[in-house]
Amino acid sequence: MTTDVGQTMQLTERLVDAPAPPLRMSNADKAAVIVRLLLSEGAMPRLTGLSLRQQEALVRRLAGLGPVDRDTLSAVAREFAHALDKLGLTFPGSVAGALDMVRDHLSEEARERIAELAEGDGPPDPWRRIAATDPDRLKPILARESAEICAILLSKLPVAKAAALLSDLPEDRGHVVAHAVALTSTIGQDTIARVGRSLLDQLQAQPTPAFASAPADRVGAILNAAAAATRDKVLEGLDGADADFAGLVRKAIFTFEHIPKRLDQKDVPKVMRALDAETTTVALAAAMEAAPVAVEFLLENMSKRMAEQLRDDAEARGKVRGAEGEAAMAELVTAIRDLADSGEIRLIEDEE
Secondary structure (H helix, E strand, O other): OOOOHHHHHHHHHHHHHOOOOOOOOOHHHHHHHHHHHHHHOOOOOOOOOOOHHHHHHHHHHHHHOOOOOHHHHHHHHHHHHHHHHHOOOOOOOOHHHHHHHHHHHOOHHHHHHHHHHHHOOOOOOHHHHHHOOOHHHHHHHHHHOOHHHHHHHHHHOOHHHHHHHHHHOOHHHHHHHHHHHOOHHHOOHHHHHHHHHHHHHHHHHOOOOOOOOOHHHHHHHHHHOOOHHHHHHHHHHHHHHOHHHHHHHHHHOOOHHHHHHHOOHHHHHHHHHOOOHHHHHHHHHHHHHHOHHHHHHHHHOOOHHHHHHHHHHHHHHOOOOHHHHHHHHHHHHHHHHHHHHOOOOOOOOOOO
């Protein structure tokens, strides 16, 4: 078969102008291409969920790949987008990963037990156990350890828990620990692992308390719900038996009179929503005589329309019998303490 010069030139031109077929790539290469593409677009992917082996393999592929033409990039991107479209839900694939997903919704006992199961699901990680520990058990460590150790501890905790612990430190101590966090960037993984094992040993050596709260807090909670006359008699007796303990109990007591000093203004609407209208009306009617400053504080920090309605209802109710009024006031106070215990509001510390 003969081909003239013109046909040969036309065929050559078509081959030169035709796009090259996409490069054949392994799945590891495709993953590296997608990560590189995301980085170029400023969308930093979260890679910490990968195992150490997978992270190392990814970095090696990023280092080993040469230039990738547009056709190959488009093909890989289309394949990745198609795979995402077909995907419904993903699950962590490990007990540790599942625990991280639902940690904040579990009881402390459940978190600790499941953390033990997670240890058998992969390499032991003391920080996983430490992160699940109740903050009150971490406070003694923050009080006695060096600022550097405390900085590592706070850096390994969930942000919300670390912030709460830092805010509870004395101001001068908090400044030192916060500055120490800035010095943790050069600490090696081996050191962090050793610190984690040491802190976990300390936590495991702590006796598990039989009660969730301190003795003074428990007495204070009981007296919060008691009648004023009973509360005064008990405190008088405690003053004679143990003045220091009596002082702690007084700090733990939260009564209607304490509302203006301990309740944040912005949290008043949350408290009002936690009570039914009848209880609120009776409590305010009784407190207009027993704790007028607290009543005004509550009314001033809600909507004007609601405040006017509650004031009219309370005044129309008139004088409330002692037991009925105290019960309603105690219910309002209990609602405040319940919101504080659940973390929905934060009470202002009593400076007295």
